[in-house]
Amino acid sequence: MNRNFPLLIKDRTQCLLCHNHIESNIHLWECPENYDIIKSSFIQMGDSLINLLNTHADRLSLVISDSIKYSQTFKWAYRSEPIHPVALLLLKSYISNDLLGIFRSHINIMKHIIKIIMPYMQQCSILIKVNIWKARNQKWKLMRDAWGITKRSFTKYQDIFPRNERAAAAFNRMLDIDNNREMERGYINPFNDFRNFKLDKDFLFILFSSSNFLHSGSFFSHLDEVFSLNNVLNNNFLNLAIYNV
Template sequence: MTLAPFSDLEFFTDGSYDSTHAQAGFPMGYGWTTSNLFNCNITYNGSLKFFPSSTKAETMAILTALVVCPEFGIITLHTDSQAAIDSFHKLKNLHTMSPRRFNKINNNILWSSIHFIIRTLSLKVKLLKVKAHSGNQFNDIADIQAKLGRLQPTPTTIMHDHLPNQTITLNWNNEIPLDKDVRKCVGTILDYRRLDNHLNHPSLETIKDSTKKLLINWSLSSQWFNYNGRNDSTSSLHAKDLKWKIRCSTLTLPTLDIMNRNFPLLIKDRTQCLLCDDHIETNNHLWECPNNYDIIKSSFIQMGDNLIKLLNTHADRLSLVISDSIKYSPTFKWAIYRSEPIHPVAILLLKSYISNDLLGIFRSHINTMKHIVKLILPYMQECSILIKMNIWTKRNRLWKTLRDAWGITKKSFTKYRDLFSRNQRAVAAFNRPIEIDNNREMERGYINPFNDF
C-alpha cells in the first residue's frame, strides 16, 4: 500500500527501552501505527543498538513515521514522550546552530534527519502528547509494536553523510557515530577503561565475575557509594559509613589475611578464621563462613520485612503482591523459605553493591527512577548499618579478645615502624609467601562501551 494519496495522516508512536538487559533482543525498540486510515492502518517497528535511552527510541519512531509521508502532507504525531516533543520544538532552528553547539545535542543525527525530512517533503507537522497506558487503542498498538521492535535482528542505522547539518561526525572505532556530546562520550570511554583496570585486580575477581553476569547495577551502586545518609557532610558518622562502604566493596576490610600482609611481625601468619577456625580469614570468607550463616540469614529476614513495610507505604502499583515479589526474589528467598547457600546477589548486598535483582523489586512497584532512587538509597543505608552491627561488630569483639591474648594493642599497629627496625620489616616482607600470577587472564583489548550501557 502507498500513502501518496493521503494528505492528512495521523500516527501514534512509541519507544521501548530495557535498561536491565533482563529480556531478549536489543536495548531499544520503536514502533508506530497510523490511526486515520479506514480499515487499513499500517504498523511498523524496528530496533536500535547504541546509546540506549527511552527518548532515543521515541525519536526514532517519529523519524521513521515521517519518512513514509507524502509531500506536502499534514501530519499529526501522537506520542507519550514529553521529552521528544520538547526536543522537537527546541531544535526547529537546528540549521542556525554553530557546529560546536550542535554536537552537544543528544541524538543530533536523528533530529537533523527529522527536520531535513520535514523541509524536503514540505510537511506540516504537529506533535500531541498522549497519556501512556491510558487505554487509547492506537497508543496501545504502538506500545506493542515498540516492544516487538526490540526483537528485530537488524538494528536501524541512519546514513548521515548527506545531511546538511552534519558537517562532521566522529565515529568510534569506525563503527559508532557519536550523536551526543563528544566530551561525555570520551568520558564514558575513559570511565570504562578505569573500571576495567580496577576490576582486573586479582582480589576483585568475584566482583568482576558479577559484573560480567550483569548482577550489579553500577549506576545505582555509584550513587550509593556517594550517598550521605547522615544529613551532615562533616559528620564523623558519615566518614565511618563511607569507610565501611569503600572497604566492603573493594574487599579491603581488615581481616586477618590483610593484617598479616601489612603487619607480618605482629600477626605472624596466625590467620585462621576467628569464627570457624577452619579457613584463612579473608573478605570473601567473612560472608561465606558457616558460623556467620545464621546471623546473616536473620539479618536478611529483617531487611526483607523492612523492605515490605517501605514498599507498602510508598508503592505506586501492585501493592497486593509486594510481599511475594520480595520473598520470592533471589536476594531474599534463600533466607526466608529454605536453608540454601547465600545467593550471589545477596552476597553483593553484603558487599555494599546494589544488584539488578534488588532494583527489579523496586521497579515492580515504583513508577519512576527518580522515586526509586529516593527510596533505595536510604534503604541501603539502613541495610549497611544493620550488616555492620550484626556481623562485623561481632567479629571485632572476637578479634579484640584474641588481640589482647596475643599481647597486641591498638598502638602496636600505629607505631609499627617504631617498634620494628627497617631491617626487621624488610626481612619479614622478603620471607612472606606471595603468590603472583603474572599470566593471569586480564581483559585488556578494546571494549565497546556503548553496546550494553
C-alpha cells in the same frame, strides 16, 4: 595487617570465626559461622522493605510480601536455604537487577524508585555493619589480647622491632610471595575486574571514565598479560582481550 605488620600477626591469617579458611573479604560473607547473622539480617531487611513498599507502592500492593519473600535476594533467608549469589551483591552494597525489579514491580516512576532505594541501601549497609562486623570485631579483640597485641603495638611497630628484624621479615615475605604482584597490592574486588563485564557497556563506561581506575590492581594485572614479552614480539595486539571488550 599480616602484610604490613608481619612480626605482630606472624602469618596467623585463619578466619577468626571458623578457623578453617584464610581470612579474606570474600570469605567473610561465605563463612558458615556468619550464616545465622546474615540470614537474620536479610529477614530484617526484607521486612523493612515490605513496610517501605506498603507506604510508597503505586500498584500491586496486595502481593508486596510475596514479591520480596519469593525474590532471589530474600527467599533463601526466609526458607533457611544457602545464601544466593544475588544476596552477596547486596552484602557488598550493589543494587542487583533482582532487587531493583522488586521496586519496579510496585512503583511506576523510576525517579521515585531512586529517591527511596538509596536511603534503603544505606539502612541495609548500616544493619550489615552493626550485625556482622561487630561480631567479627569482638572476636578480633579477644584474639588480639590472647596474642599479646595492643593498639600501641601497631603505632609503635618501628620502635618495638629493630630495623634488621623488620627487613628480614619483609625479605622472607617477598620470598613467600614469589613476585605475585596481585598479592603485593592486597585484596582486589573481583567485581571490579572489567574482564568479567565484557558485554556490560554501562559498567565499562563507569570503569574507564573513573578518575582513578588506573589504580585498579586488576587493570594492571590484565596489562601484564596484554603487554607480555611474547605478545609484544609477535605483534598480536589486535587479538588481545583488551581490544575485544
